[in-house]
Amino acid sequence: MDAALHTDQHLHGNGHAHRESFLRHYVFSTDHKMIAKQFMFTAIFFLFVGGAFALFIRWQLAYPGEPIPLIGTLLPSTWVNADGAVTAEWYTQLLTMHGSIMIFAVIIPLLVGTFGNFAIPLMIGADDMAFPFLNMVSFWLFPLAGVIMMAGFFMEGGMAASGWTAYPPLSAIASPGQTLWIVALFLIGFSSILGAVNYITTVLNMRAPGMKLFDMPMTVWAVFVTAIIITIGTPVLASALAMLFMDNFLHTSFFLPENLVVATRDMSRTAGGGQPLLWQHLFWFYSHPAVYIMILPGMGVVSDVLSTFARKPLYGYKAMVFALAAIALLGILVWGHHMFQSGMNPLLGTTFMVSTMVIAVPSAIKTFNWLGTMWRGKMEFTVPMLNAVAFVSMFVIGGLSGIFMASTPVDVFIHDTYFIVGHIHYVLFGGSLFAIFAGLHYWFPKMSGRMFSDRLGKWHFWITFVTFNGTFFPMHILGVGGMMRRIYDPTVYDFLKPLQPMNEFITINAIILGFAQILLVYNFIHSWYRGRPAKRNPWRANTLEWVAPSPPPHGNFDMPIHVYRGPYEYSSPASVQDYLPQTVSPDELAEQRARHEQRLARQNENSRPVETAL
Amino acid sequence: MLDWLPENVSVFGEGVDHLFSLIYYISVAIFILVNAIYIAFILRYRRKRKGERAHYYHGNNLLEFSWTALPFALFLFLAFYSDGVWEDIKYTEKTPNPDLVVEVMGQTYLWHFRYPGSDGIFGRRDVQFMSTTNPFGIDPGDPNGKDDYTSINTMNIPVNKTVLVHLSSMDVIHSFFLPNMRVKQDAVPGQWVDVWFNSIKTGKYEIACAELCGSGHYLMRAVLNVLPQAEFDHWVDEQYGNALAALHASTAPASSATTAVTPAASTTGETNQ
Numbered sequence: 001m002d003a004a005l006h007t008d009q010h011l012h013g014n015g016h017a018h019r020e021s022f023l024r025h026y027v028f029s030t031d032h033k034m035i036a037k038q039f040m041f042t043a044i045f046f047l048f049v050g051g052a053f054a055l056f057i058r059w060q061l062a063y064p065g066e067p068i069p070l071i072g073t074l075l076p077s078t079w080v081n082a083d084g085a086v087t088a089e090w091y092t093q094l095l096t097m098h099g100s101i102m103i104f105a106v107i108i109p110l111l112v113g114t115f116g117n118f119a120i121p122l123m124i125g126a127d128d129m130a131f132p133f134l135n136m137v138s139f140w141l142f143p144l145a146g147v148i149m150m151a152g153f154f155m156e157g158g159m160a161a162s163g164w165t166a167y168p169p170l171s172a173i174a175s176p177g178q179t180l181w182i183v184a185l186f187l188i189g190f191s192s193i194l195g196a197v198n199y200i201t202t203v204l205n206m207r208a209p210g211m212k213l214f215d216m217p218m219t220v221w222a223v224f225v226t227a228i229i230i231t232i233g234t235p236v237l238a239s240a241l242a243m244l245f246m247d248n249f250l251h252t253s254f255f256l257p258e259n260l261v262v263a264t265r266d267m268s269r270t271a272g273g274g275q276p277l278l279w280q281h282l283f284w285f286y287s288h289p290a291v292y293i294m295i296l297p298g299m300g301v302v303s304d305v306l307s308t309f310a311r312k313p314l315y316g317y318k319a320m321v322f323a324l325a326a327i328a329l330l331g332i333l334v335w336g337h338h339m340f341q342s343g344m345n346p347l348l349g350t351t352f353m354v355s356t357m358v359i360a361v362p363s364a365i366k367t368f369n370w371l372g373t374m375w376r377g378k379m380e381f382t383v384p385m386l387n388a389v390a391f392v393s394m395f396v397i398g399g400l401s402g403i404f405m406a407s408t409p410v411d412v413f414i415h416d417t418y419f420i421v422g423h424i425h426y427v428l429f430g431g432s433l434f435a436i437f438a439g440l441h442y443w444f445p446k447m448s449g450r451m452f453s454d455r456l457g458k459w460h461f462w463i464t465f466v467t468f469n470g471t472f473f474p475m476h477i478l479g480v481g482g483m484m485r486r487i488y489d490p491t492v493y494d495f496l497k498p499l500q501p502m503n504e505f506i507t508i509n510a511i512i513l514g515f516a517q518i519l520l521v522y523n524f525i526h527s528w529y530r531g532r533p534a535k536r537n538p539w540r541a542n543t544l545e546w547v548a549p550s551p552p553p554h555g556n557f558d559m560p561i562h563v564y565r566g567p568y569e570y571s572s573p574a575s576v577q578d579y580l581p582q583t584v585s586p587d588e589l590a591e592q593r594a595r596h597e598q599r600l601a602r603q604n605e606n607s608r609p610v611e612t613a614l
Numbered sequence: 615m616l617d618w619l620p621e622n623v624s625v626f627g628e629g630v631d632h633l634f635s636l637i638y639y640i641s642v643a644i645f646i647l648v649n650a651i652y653i654a655f656i657l658r659y660r661r662k663r664k665g666e667r668a669h670y671y672h673g674n675n676l677l678e679f680s681w682t683a684l685p686f687a688l689f690l691f692l693a694f695y696s697d698g699v700w701e702d703i704k705y706t707e708k709t710p711n712p713d714l715v716v717e718v719m720g721q722t723y724l725w726h727f728r729y730p731g732s733d734g735i736f737g738r739r740d741v742q743f744m745s746t747t748n749p750f751g752i753d754p755g756d757p758n759g760k761d762d763y764t765s766i767n768t769m770n771i772p773v774n775k776t777v778l779v780h781l782s783s784m785d786v787i788h789s790f791f792l793p794n795m796r797v798k799q800d801a802v803p804g805q806w807v808d809v810w811f812n813s814i815k816t817g818k819y820e821i822a823c824a825e826l827c828g829s830g831h832y833l834m835r836a837v838l839n840v841l842p843q844a845e846f847d848h849w850v851d852e853q854y855g856n857a858l859a860a861l862h863a864s865t866a867p868a869s870s871a872t873t874a875v876t877p878a879a880s881t882t883g884e885t886n887q
Binding site: 087088089091092095161162163167168169170173256257258259260261262263272274275276277310311312313315316317319341342343346347349350353354356357358360361364365367368369371372374375376377378379380381389392393396397400401403404406407408409410412413415416417476477480481482484485486487488489490492493494495499568570571572573578 | 615618648649651656659660668670672673674681689706742745791798800802823
């Protein structure tokens with residue numbers, strides 16, 4: 001990071017270089033780029049925590065009751081039994097925390113926090129976010145929430161253990177760890193809303209002169225639309241969390257019916273009369289759109305990466321923007337498809353099936369447009385491009401497996417089975433996480449001022465890609481076999497016993513997949529200090545961030561920015577190169593062309609004698 | 615992949631499996647089509663020399679329209695086609711007249727089953743009476759309930775008969791999952807949901823809980839015995855006898871043959887297998 005700091009001050013273009021204290025620069029920074037890095041490092045830390053939890057889960061499912069190798073006996077006695085095997089209590093905590101951490105502390109902070117913060121001001125030619133202080137608060141709520149969520153470890157009963165969906169009454173009569181989970185999620189929601197308000201304001205007010213809304217890159221559009229979804233959905237989650245908190249503490253009964261027979265808790269002061277399904281409606285009203293919060297920015301990043309490395313304009317730019325808006329709009333009308341078997345009126349099942357089928361359409365539009373972007377392109381398979389290409393293919397699988405559960409009768413069987421687990425991981429890992437890998441590599445040179453190791457990046461990609469499919473594709477088969485989610489030991493059931501070899505296969509892949517992520521971190525840390533210095537525009541891309549120095553100084557740009565065209569003018573015949581940055585003015589372009597023609601003419605003159613001689 | 619499905623023995627299961635395979639073949643076809651194009655593009659449209667230019671092209675409205683309209687038509691078709699089966703399975707007004715009604719109550723981590731006894735009428739229940747010893751909240755004062763009998767973790771039903779299940783839970787949400795019957799329905803406390811099925815084959819099948827209900831979730835397993843009618847009748851007589859015997863034993867001093875079933879009696883008369 002020292003190197004980054006030095007180059008930072010060297011390249012301070014506007015000439016008002018100022019020294020900031022360590023605390024102001026690295027900890028309580030209001031610079032959007034530093035906040036993006038803070039989001040990134042914190043989220044990657046949590047990626048490893050959530051990943052380790054997943055591996056414990058996988059170990060138990062493949063080898064039920066067998067001690068965890070090497071570290072089993074070192075783990076605390078509240079987690080493992082005397083032999084070092086995962087206990088059922090810890091298993092339920094693991095699956096709850098794996099889901100919660102990966103969604104709220106990894107995917108959302110990486111896509112919205114990191115890319116939103118890093119890319120938006122740079123891509124629209126602004127010097128920072130609209131509300132830098134709000135931005136700092138938005139970041140600091142997030143590690144605080146992460147710590148609170150994990151602090152259940154020190155409480156009696158351990159961490160939250162009612163699944164990341166926290167369905168009451170289970171979550172309303174739970175251990176203190178559940179309360180910490182509620183508080184943590186509330187804070188993360190708050191952080192999201194602060195970030196979203198900031199993104200919306202920044203995009204609407206701080207675009208560089210000349211930049212119309214339809215001159216914005218897809219990444220900016222996607223985070224902008226995501227921010228709108230966040231401001232609509234998150235307050236609903238917050239209110240639901242507040243109610244759940246009160247049900248836990250103040251003996252209210254928003255979600256608790258009359259006379260629950262519960263051994264673990266005195267229910268005599270709880271009047272009852274509440275509805276457990278109310279939570280599910282409120283929770284999914286946020287958490288279904290949250291699925292789009294976790295995929296839309298990824299779609300934006302992938303659109304930019306594909307277009308850049310195919311050297312070709314994004315196919316159907318406006319259709320892509322409208323598809324984003326359609327997904328955002330329809331995304332708040334489909335929450336009921338998580339509740340087909342919940343006891344909700346089956347008539348609503350029909351309604352939500354239709355809206356869910358319809359939302360597949362904009363996703364199809366996006367996929368076909370990505371294919372169109374690649375058609376007759378000149379693709380360069382750099383590390384970001386490989387990850388982006390994988391995203392599209394994996395997203396197709398995740399989308400297609402979604403049709404099964406959209407069809408209500410099929411969902412009767414596959415609901416709450418591993419088919420769902422396979423589906424969600426194809427969308428959130430095969431989709432979001434590959435988009436994150438694409439984006440992290442794509443902007444790494446801009447963020448650090450150095451290039452990452454291409455060879456390590458490719459190794460990381462291929463191992464991840466192969467073992468990802470080895471891990472999550474067979475989960476669909478487990479689901480077809482009927483294996484339920486969140487069970488500690490599948491061998492309890494006779495009908496699941498034939499699936500056990502599949503469980504072992506998945507676990508072996510998952511272990512390799514988990515350890516392969518060390519390559520990513522090693523590559524990033526090593527390259528951050530030792531990498532080859534990056535040029536301003538190493539990918540020969542059009543968007544504004546590549547006009548700024550690498551890494552951009554405080555204030556971002558060392559020249560005034562004016563935008564003359566859209567972001568996807570690759571291989572334009574108007575340009576002498578195969579790209580045409582948004583900032584090149586028509587005069588400058590004419591000049592370039594004139595120079596280019598002169599050069600061509602000179603070359604022709606020089607080569608003529610040779611021709612005649614031949 | 616569909617070979618992995620557990621054997622279907624349910625009347626409506628065929629409709630579910632038919633839809634499952636229809637969607638499976640459609641999505642495999644789309645997957646192969648999209649990925650074939652994708653891989654062809656990846657192989658064909660690579661940059662081979664420096665300075666090579668791609669085709670400068672921004673898109674085509676006719677294509678955009680067609681790849682909006684076609685998926686739209688396909689997905690709407692799937693929605694309406696699926697809805698027929700869905701209505702048959704879940705809509706109350708389409709439920710066939712039941713031959714047997716069973717009440718099912720989820721409790722962490724077991725399943726209670728309650729049969730209406732020889733009069734075919736369940737005794738009145740009230741949530742006020744619900745307790746660990748009276749999971750259904752049976753009203754001890756209601757004479758209709760005196761011949762009701764219950765069992766834990768074993769459900770016996772006759773083959774080829776429509777069974778209607780009244781489903782609820784006494785603590786947290788559970789999910790009543792019968793893989794071979796293609797039945798899954800959440801059991802929600804404070805709410806009774808109806809779910810029906812009709813088994814076309816005798817045998818012993820498994821009942822699972824499919825909704826996380828605590829750390830013992832995986833242990834919440836019950837057995838479904840689909841019996842020939844005669845065997846089922848025999849079992850019913852036995853249960854009825856047991857229920858009455860238990861009743862007499864616990865209420866002997868009262869000396870009346872028609873004493874109400876006490877909550878304790880109704881659960882001690884259970885069968886455990």
